[in-house]
Amino acid sequence: MNPAYILDVSRLCIEFDTEAGRVRAVDGVGFQLGKGRTLGIAGESGCGKTITALSIMRLLPRPVSRIVQGRVLFQGRDLPALSKQEMQQIRAGKSP
Numbered sequence: 566m567n568p569a570y571i572l573d574v575s576r577l578c579i580e581f582d583t584e585a586g587r588v589r590a591v592d593g594v595g596f597q598l599g600k601g602r603t604l605g606i607a608g609e610s611g612c613g614k615t616i617t618a619l620s621i622m623r624l625l626p627r628p629v630s631r632i633v634q635g636r637v638l639f640q641g642r643d644l645p646a647l648s649k650q651e652m653q654q655i656r657a658g659k660s661p
């Protein structure tokens with residue numbers, strides 16, 4: 566992890582279970598955000614902006630969707646690996 570970044574997302578892949586089978590809605594997204602910086606994500610409707618943001622906060626609709634690959638580091642912490650309680654603290658803006 567590069568300490569210059571507060572948020573470091575790499576190779577993020579998100580899948581949904583649908584009636585038509587398993588669908589990969591986000592395939593290999595990555596970006597870095599420097600501390601104190603603002604990042605805008607632009608793209609056509611349905612390209613995965615909302616799903617990407619929800620996945621970072623671990624708010625993807627369950628059980629139909631999930632992160633299947635990739636890494637999300639926030640302040641050096643691997644968000645997908647945190648406990649529910651730790652994640653709630655992050656969402657509340659309370660980093661240990």
Ligand SMILES: Nc1ncnc2c1ncn2[C@@H]1O[C@H](COP(=O)(O)OP(=O)(O)OP(=O)(O)O)[C@@H](O)[C@H]1O
Pocket residue numbers: 581582583588590608609610611612613614615616617626629
């Ligand atoms: N519950 C779901 N089941 C199946 N596919 C879904 C579900 N929610 C979102 N998707 C799919 O995931 C993809 C990304 O959707 P997302 O809502 O992230 O797009 P977006 O870039 O935010 O679009 P918009 O600009 O319209 O807000 C889309 O192809 C969408 O159809």
Ligand SMILES: [Mg+2]
Pocket residue numbers: 614615616
């Ligand atoms: Mg959206």
